[in-house]
Amino acid sequence: MNLLNCETAYSVYTTDNYDLFKFIESNRAVSLKHVSKLAQQIADGYEMPPIIVKPNGEILDGQHRFEALKILGRPIEFIIKNEIKQDTLQKSNTLVSKWTTKDHINFHMREGNEHYKELKAFMEYSELGAVAAARTLGTVDGRSTGQGIVDGKFRVTNKEDAYTFIDDVLIKVRASRPTDKIVYAIRKVYNVGIDNKRLVSCVNALYEELELINKIPLMAERIATLYNKDLPKSERIKISKQTNGDIKLS
Incomplete structure (x- = not known):
């Protein structure tokens, strides 16, 4: 026909x-x-x-x-x-049924985009949502993370470290599904390069408090502050507040 x-x-x-x-x-x-x-x-x-x-x-x-x-x-x-x-x-x-973020990920996979195949595999492994998984695994070019995923702008940039973060830290946090904001806060502290076992202990001790805090910088500051407790100065995380309300950890 x-x-x-x-x-x-x-x-x-x-x-x-x-x-x-x-x-x-x-x-x-x-x-x-x-x-x-x-x-x-x-x-x-x-x-x-x-x-x-x-x-x-x-x-x-x-x-x-x-x-x-x-x-x-x-x-x-x-x-x-x-x-x-x-x-x-x-x-x-x-x-009308609108496309979900997962629908867009599947579309880019079918188009042969290897970065999206990696993203889908990482989402299944980590049990993170699309945005949190994307921010952990890579970067998005010039857009908000959610819109960047939709537009095909996601790129894998730190695969090995992302899986290490899941295995050594996130999987050991006592909550089965931490909120995205808590994940971002933990990641912010983790990126400093510290003792992961101590980091997990601090997060678990603070978890109920973290659930009540709405801002990621404040969550990260509380985790870093507890991490520093009783440590010699040379081993502490340096915490400095930025003019935009964020914090810098080093």
Whole structure:
């Protein structure tokens, strides 16, 4: 069967005259944050589906895509639907299943990205979530970790040390699934290069307190402070506070 022989349901039009379009007052409010994210994805080469409009130019679906394309000065691709129930798109948007971070990881794996194969294996080994695993195993180029994973920007940079951290420290912490923030705080102290056995003891002694602290720098400071207790000065972790509220450990 040749797909080109199938019946045409809709035609896709294109224009760079943004004045032809208008928003429907009852539609959801435009999120500038979402528009900015879409604009970045389009600039990075992602293809976006056409927007759907009424014959009078009212946008039924795709107002965020419209705004993102307008910001970038790109032409608008659109489909005209003559008849549609008022709540059809609202209901369809509610029922759409969005891709999870794991879905994106699996996609990049299927595309042959070896870094994502390493990430998936490390997640299974460490039982960490995607973001915590990525921050432990490698780096993301120029984005927040979660968005970087989605965009294919994750790279493995410290595989051996990441597995050592899991085997020597994290697996010995008394909680079966530490929160991501606690993992980051432990990692911050671990990176100084200290006695891992003593580090584990300190974390276990403080764990209930750490669960009540919301900020990673404060968690790391408490762990480092307890670690230093009764140690000679030459073996202590040096703790210095930064102007941005973070702490530097060395």
